[in-house]
Amino acid sequence: MADRPRILCLDDEAYVLDGLRRYLRVNYDVVTTTQPQEALDLLGADEDGSVAVVVSDMRMPQMNGVAVLEQARRISPDTTRVLLTGDADLHSAVAAINQGNVFRFMLKPCPPDDLKATVAAATEQHRLVRAERELLEATLKGCVDALMDTLGMAQPALFSRAGRLHRLVERLCAKLGVADAWQIEMAAQMGEIGAITLPPTAIPVLEGGTPKSDAEAEMLARLPHLADSVLARIPRLEAVREIVRHQLPTDRNPMTPLPEDAPEGARLLQAVREYDALVWRGMPPDLAVATLSSRKIHDRETLRVIAEVGGLRLPNEAVREVTIDDLTIGHELAGDVYSAKGMLLVARGQVITERLLIRLRNYEMTTGLQGRILVVDL
Structure with missing residues (x-):
């Protein structure tokens, strides 16, 4: 019944x-x-x-x-x-x-x-x-997850940030009970896809969100438009594109709010991106939330829930070392993992997937791995 x-x-x-x-x-x-x-x-x-x-x-x-x-x-x-x-x-x-x-x-x-x-x-x-909505969400989410997973293996330093943003947005939307949260989660991931155009020297700039020159600032400012041009080729992602298009640089001066016509999902993602940039530069999470609050441009409830879910962990907090045999799907890396020849295989902040685990085990059996494997100790 x-x-x-x-x-x-x-x-x-x-x-x-x-x-x-x-x-x-x-x-x-x-x-x-x-x-x-x-x-x-x-x-x-x-x-x-x-x-x-x-x-x-x-x-x-x-x-x-x-x-x-x-x-x-x-x-x-x-x-x-x-x-x-x-x-x-x-x-x-x-x-x-x-x-x-x-x-x-x-x-x-x-x-x-x-x-x-x-x-x-x-x-x-x-x-x-x-049924159509569920099929659309599942199909698009599966495609995007596979794409970001593949790009994460090819360019680990670039796409670890997309994973961090996605996880925080997912937790935030669940706490806030946001409708159509998948659109914001997808925007958090796909909004970073324009980063493949960045030169290697600009990768640290992307992670910390602080450019050192006008040229780097311009490159970061163009990323949402580049991502939008990619999303434009995928049908029925208008809402996701709208969220991505409204994203502003996290270091803008002065710290202006998003335009009044920006969707709520764009506002939420902007707060998460600014929070991520502050924490990844080494600011304690509680101070990062206080900094966002002092800007007076973000929704108070959003900031409260960001503080509640704990946000992103600092790389040197609550970590433990594991062997390659102990590394499992779902582990969040607290440090970069390199091959024995010094090639970055997986960047810190990424969550181990089946494909990433196979990649690391293959390198361990062939060229070997360099240094320790550190994961977040939940």
Whole structure:
């Protein structure tokens, strides 16, 4: 019973809700309310997106159905919206379609068979939207992870930062309950892809975010635009591109906020990038958060959660040495790993994946490894 689709019904007439519940309860988990704000609150509290369909009356004292469904669309975009009204008003129908993006527009009294057919179609629409979203997220995430993993092996010093940013953004979004967090996480990774254009001398500049010349400053400032040009070739990443495009250099002077039209995801990622740059230069995490707070350009709740999740560890804190045999997938490196001939294989800050582990073991068996392997001691 618990896995039945959930239908949220809103009407200011209790007897109408009784009828909807009676017709639908056999196949659905029906939730009813006479209060528009309560319906919106229920949608807002539905973190797992279990409300498949919302059926709203048109004419109610506190708020009309178009306004309810318009807000419902923003709160829970995957939930299918159905408007139920006793007025065959063309203006209302047009408003419902344009503003609330309703799936169906039904007239009272609605025959039970028509109601059931409409709710069944709306439920299927919700399933298709969720399936498409999950497929898109999983496919893109898998492709990006594979790409960044490969680039991390080819250019370990360049892409260790992308891994650090991704992990911190992931933890931050989970704590904040951010919707569509995958878009910000992908922006954190792919926003660094422009770094492949940097000369070797500029790699330390990228990690610390502090250029030593105007030429290096210009190179860093161009990176979001270079990343955007790469992302432009991948369909359906408009939201990710928007986040990347709004990123500013972490050393800008003065420390200006992002433009007012910047999406919230861009603001969150900008705070993480500035925090990462401060910590990676050697600033203690608590002082880094205090520094960001003093700039008065970042959301206080974002900074509070950055402090709560602990951020990035300093390379010399809580580390231990392991052998190549003890190194496992998921270990976070606290130091660079070099081959016996001095080639950088994996940079500090990277998390060991299956491919990185195979790479290190192959080098250990052939040319050998140089120095110690240090990992973060969780």
